[in-house]
Amino acid sequence: MQLSSWSTALAAGIAVVTSAHATSPVPLNTGEPPVRATTNDNRQSAGSLRDGVLTIHLVAQRAAWYPEAEDGPFKVVAAFGEAGHAPLVPGPLIRIPLGTTIDATITNSLADTLAVLGMRGRSDTLWLAPKATARVRYRPPAAGSFLYAAGERRGDKFRFAGVEGQLAGGLIIDEDGAPQDRIFVATGWAPVPIGNNPYFLAMNGKSWPYTEKFVHTVGDTVRWRVLNGEEGAASHHPMHLHGFYYRVDARGGWDADTLYAASQRRWVVTENLPGRSSMAITWVPSRPGNWLFHCHNADHVAGQHRHVIAGRSPPYPEMPFHDAQEHMKWDMSGLVNAITILPRAGESVVAQSATAPRKMRLLVQERPAYYGRRPGYGYVLQEGASEPAPDSILIPGPRLVLRRDQPVEITVVNRLTTHTAVHWHGIELESYYDGIAGWSGSGDNLAPMIAPRDSFVVRFTPPRAGTFIYHAHLTDKVQLSRGLYGALLVLAPDQPDAPEADQVMVVGFGRPNGKASILLNGSTAPAPLQRRRHGTQRLRVINISPEDNVIFTLSTDSAPILWKAVAKDGFDLPVAQQRVQPAQLRIFQGETYDFEFESSADVLHVRIKVPGAPPGGDDVSLQLRVRP
Numbered sequence: 001m002q003l004s005s006w007s008t009a010l011a012a013g014i015a016v017v018t019s020a021h022a023t024s025p026v027p028l029n030t031g032e033p034p035v036r037a038t039t040n041d042n043r044q045s046a047g048s049l050r051d052g053v054l055t056i057h058l059v060a061q062r063a064a065w066y067p068e069a070e071d072g073p074f075k076v077v078a079a080f081g082e083a084g085h086a087p088l089v090p091g092p093l094i095r096i097p098l099g100t101t102i103d104a105t106i107t108n109s110l111a112d113t114l115a116v117l118g119m120r121g122r123s124d125t126l127w128l129a130p131k132a133t134a135r136v137r138y139r140p141p142a143a144g145s146f147l148y149a150a151g152e153r154r155g156d157k158f159r160f161a162g163v164e165g166q167l168a169g170g171l172i173i174d175e176d177g178a179p180q181d182r183i184f185v186a187t188g189w190a191p192v193p194i195g196n197n198p199y200f201l202a203m204n205g206k207s208w209p210y211t212e213k214f215v216h217t218v219g220d221t222v223r224w225r226v227l228n229g230e231e232g233a234a235s236h237h238p239m240h241l242h243g244f245y246y247r248v249d250a251r252g253g254w255d256a257d258t259l260y261a262a263s264q265r266r267w268v269v270t271e272n273l274p275g276r277s278s279m280a281i282t283w284v285p286s287r288p289g290n291w292l293f294h295c296h297n298a299d300h301v302a303g304q305h306r307h308v309i310a311g312r313s314p315p316y317p318e319m320p321f322h323d324a325q326e327h328m329k330w331d332m333s334g335l336v337n338a339i340t341i342l343p344r345a346g347e348s349v350v351a352q353s354a355t356a357p358r359k360m361r362l363l364v365q366e367r368p369a370y371y372g373r374r375p376g377y378g379y380v381l382q383e384g385a386s387e388p389a390p391d392s393i394l395i396p397g398p399r400l401v402l403r404r405d406q407p408v409e410i411t412v413v414n415r416l417t418t419h420t421a422v423h424w425h426g427i428e429l430e431s432y433y434d435g436i437a438g439w440s441g442s443g444d445n446l447a448p449m450i451a452p453r454d455s456f457v458v459r460f461t462p463p464r465a466g467t468f469i470y471h472a473h474l475t476d477k478v479q480l481s482r483g484l485y486g487a488l489l490v491l492a493p494d495q496p497d498a499p500e501a502d503q504v505m506v507v508g509f510g511r512p513n514g515k516a517s518i519l520l521n522g523s524t525a526p527a528p529l530q531r532r533r534h535g536t537q538r539l540r541v542i543n544i545s546p547e548d549n550v551i552f553t554l555s556t557d558s559a560p561i562l563w564k565a566v567a568k569d570g571f572d573l574p575v576a577q578q579r580v581q582p583a584q585l586r587i588f589q590g591e592t593y594d595f596e597f598e599s600s601a602d603v604l605h606v607r608i609k610v611p612g613a614p615p616g617g618d619d620v621s622l623q624l625r626v627r628p
């Protein structure tokens with residue numbers, strides 16, 4: 001096979017270097033049952049560090065990987081291991097102080113040619129024929145969180161995903177001192193050839209409910225570096241933390257890493273991790289109880305992938321609803337980590353507010369044949385003493401307006417024919433009310449699923465004014481797609497609730513007339529909204545679509561207007577980040593943004609579009625018209 005034909009299979013711009021030489025000291029895969037891969041928790045650097053040189057010998061080989069229990073189902077995958085040691089998923093961690101030289105020997109024990117990226121000069125590719133061994137010396141020039149990855153030749157293409165998806169590892173260069181952080185590498189698996197799109201994801205080599213569970217104490221400083229080892233533009237993981245904000249200290253990954261200056265750091269509850277990217281984050285739990293850190297792409301955490309891991313074909317068995325904890329094990333998979341925060345010794349657990357709470361009744365309702373043959377679900381706020389008709393629904397749910405520091409008591413009444421649970425996304429509340437049935441709470445006092453005809457009383461006092469979301473957090477893909485989401489606005493005590501100067505745009509997903517589509521404020525053809533011509537106006541943008549990220553624009557008839565980002569996920573942005581810029585935003589699932597703008601135009605156009613969608617594909621517009 002000619003080298004030139006290898007390179008044509010790859011994206012232009014990657015340096016192609018022939019470094020394969022010598023013969024392998026490691027026997028080829030001869031069809032024997034592969035060795036067992038060990039899960040890599042990324043606590044320990046591989047290799048041996050002496051006199052400023054890290055010496056490491058990596059071997060790419062077939063391995064049996066157990067993404068759930070160690071005696072559970074396995075997949076035969078390609079994985080890296082150190083010579084003489086078990087292969088690891090994800091690949092061995094290379095973690096060195098800045099200034100260290102990596103002296104790496106890499107052996108390809110796979111049946112076909114291997115392309116290794118990131119092991120020298122970041123995006124410089126190394127080619128290894130079967131049985132070949134290469135040696136690389138590389139001194140990383142800067143600190144940061146990087147990745148290396150490899151793909152195997154399959155016909156005329158190199159696969160960096162599929163069964164090769166676990167050939168990725170962290171490459172961490174420390175600036176100073178002993179590292180106090182943990183490292184997580186997300187990887188993906190898909191069969192070869194891909195059929196019916198079965199796949200699953202793993203965090204540090206395990207898929208929920210077998211992912212690592214973290215235990216911290218109130219007041220601990222938690223530092224994580226999270227890396228998306230998956231390839232490509234299609235792999236995005238908007239990572240959401242329940243209950244607390246986290247500070248984004250650095251973003252990078254494949255080509256570079258940017259450590260943010262203090263004024264550039266933002267506090268978020270959701271930050272998107274594209275393929276081959278990294279983030280360094282810091283957070284401090286301030287309330288005890290159980291929480292989650294997970295990808296907000298509902299399909300990346302859908303429980304059905306557990307059956308893919310087990311090798312089952314659809315139709316999959318029914319999910320168990322008899323027990324919330326059992327249900328939670330089957331309702332999610334992949335990129336979900338459980339977190340338990342312990343109270344600090346001697347501190348009481350719950351502070352009760354002295355103020356009487358404002359009481360609300362939120363009905364969860366169902367309308368048959370709303371989306372084609374499928375039902376629509378919707379939240380409806382009860383006004384007055386009598387309940388609304390059971391089949392009346394609103395999509396999205398009503399704009400819930402709460403006041404900062406004012407306690408609220410929301411009775412959620414389930415009038416669906418199935419169980420549900422509500423998550424108050426971004427609200428810093430007590431764990432028990434966070435909405436993860438079978439997990440929220442602490443000890444034995446865990447939140448239940450809300451059964452049909454049952455109700456659940458939620459109590460919290462929002463401490464921060466901003467834009468939040470309330471949404472179903474049970475069988476998310478189904479319940480979000482059917483309409484169980486809405487905007488949750490927390491206003492300062494003296495802040496007027498003025499919809500014409502303070503608009504909310506909710507991006508969702510549904511099936512109007514049975515056809516799957518992104519939705520803007522619940523519709524593919526939303527009615528125009530009125531706005532004031534003068535003065536500064538606020539636009540709150542929410543994406544709670546289960547699987548879609550969108551490009552959101554605000555423009556006159558001819559061009560985008562200018563807006564200023566003022567908050568992200570309900571947290572005011574530092575002044576240095578409140579930049580005036582053209583009104584275009586790529587917003588991922590579970591994110592909210594607040595913008596301010598002024599415009600005297602008669603008509604402004606809000607438009608959402610799925611990136612890369614063909615003309616006439618997913619694209620929804622809404623007009624903001626000046627009040628006559």
Ligand SMILES: [Cu+2]
Nearest residue numbers: 237295297300
């Ligand atoms: Cu994801």
